[in-house]
Amino acid sequence: MQATRLYLTTDNDGRILGLPPLPPNAHLEAILLVIEAPRAGPTKRKPSPRIAGLGAIYDDLIAPAADADDWEALH
Numbered sequence: 001m002q003a004t005r006l007y008l009t010t011d012n013d014g015r016i017l018g019l020p021p022l023p024p025n026a027h028l029e030a031i032l033l034v035i036e037a038p039r040a041g042p043t044k045r046k047p048s049p050r051i052a053g054l055g056a057i058y059d060d061l062i063a064p065a066a067d068a069d070d071w072e073a074l075h
Contacts, residue, residue, distance in 0.1 A: 007035075 008016050022028065046052070 006020065008018060010016055
């Protein structure tokens, strides 16, 4: 069995346009999936206006929380 993917369009009445020639006396199975319009990409999330701008960073986020000398795994 050979599979062929076809992207077809329909006219204003829903009739398929541009069907390819088919082999004579053949049995065919067709599975039609309607392609929906692509959805808009994810929108940027925003905080609630009640808490927007209230946060503050007081420490270095990159530096380790403890000195390397305090780690048991290094001993």
